[in-house]
Amino acid sequence: MPKSFNWQVQPLNIVDPTFIADWDFLSNKYHSKNQLLGSEFINSLLTYFGDVPLFAVRAVKQGETHCLMLLRRRNKFIWELFKPSQAQVGLLLINPGFKPDLKALLRALPGIAARLDFLSLDPAEHSALLNTLKDNQLVLYATNMQIKLESEFDSYWRLRSKNLRKNMSRYENRLQRENIELDFRQITSPLQVLSAVDRYGMLESKGWKGKLVTALHPSNQQGEFYRNFLYELAQQNNAVVYEYYIKDRLVASRLCCIKSDMLIILKTTFDENFKAFSLGRLLLKQILSTLFEKNILKIVDFYTNASPEQLEWSTEQRSMFNASMYSASLLGKLMSGLVLAKRQFKNNKAELSENKD
Secondary structure (H helix, E strand, O other): OOOOEEEEEEEOOOOOHHHHHHHHHHHHHHOOOOHHHOHHHHHHHHHHHOOOOOEEEEEEEOOEEEEEEEEEEOOOOEEEEOOOOOOOOOOEEEOOOOOOOHHHHHHHOOOOOOEEEEEEEOHHHHHHHHOOOOHHHEEEEEEEEEEEOOOOHHHHHHOOOHHHHHHHHHHHHHHHHOOOOOEEEEEOOHHHHHHHHHHHHHHHHOOHHHHOOOOOOOOOHHHHHHHHHHHHHHOOOOEEEEEEEEOOEEEEEEEEEEEOOEEEEEEEEEOHHHHHHOHHHHHHHHHHHHHHHHOOOOEEEOOOOOOHHHHOOOOEEEEEEEEEEEOOOHHHHHHHHHHHHHHHHHHHHHHHHHHHO
16 A cells, blocks of 8 residues: 555444445445445444444545445454444445555554454455455355346246256246235335335244244344335335235245345245245246336345355356455464464365265
8 A cells, every 4th residue: 555545443433424424425436336335224234233342444545535444353363344244245345446555454453453354355346455365365255146137037037047947837836736826016115115124024033033033023123223224225215125925915025225226135035834835936036027127227136145046046146255364463473374274274184085085
């Protein structure tokens, strides 16, 4: 980093309007299609999950911010990008032409900062940071998927795998044999979105996530977060909840947000009593058909660690990464060496297992 750049590290005051204003400016300038890097999202996250000490970190040159991130101190020696589970992409904004000096950043952090972990880095958003990191500093975090809404739905569907098309036809035929009709609904008005998020939570809480106490529910913090976030977006026509009903019974739902020409699927749930009909997948097919027909949006992004079965739906896929940067101190070198040795041990163990087979 040229000397004219400097890292500014300040404890975050969540009621300070300067931080949200800076986030909004950089988000719209460098990440204009991604609602998960928008100011509404970060503001909602901080409102509901920002009850831990956080630091706003800026790279500044001549009064202009080129990089902005939220960090937390994991322990005395390790810092990391703030990432509650609702944040599907790393909360870091960066000018794509900026070349960050990460060693200088480590020196700028308070106390003894031996390691800095970056979480959920997306090549579509964080290429400037990823390009400064070496391969041995990166760890594969997820294989994300996109669907580009090009041409028409029929053309898209013909290019899907034979296995996917066969399975979807099987589910559709099963519904016909059972004389079950699905009622497709799209909810976009702010007050109706609030109710739809509550319905989503009630449905998800009845399934396996409810048993693990990880489900969204109208009465829990996660439910309040999604209600707040999607209600605010709905006032800008940037939120939609898709639902499937059998008669008056909600059987599948997907919560989505929109910015520019990209829709992101945030959450998916379905009635497990109808598991044999794969209603979540049928709802996805209906959503895609509708989006192709409307021809307004260009991309559907899932921000998930896609399984091979999910990737059959995709037109694009990309790897997302976690990364670790170590200081030049003795402690930093020791921590780095231990991690590399552990990784090498795992690789050797895997090779031995393959040779035995």
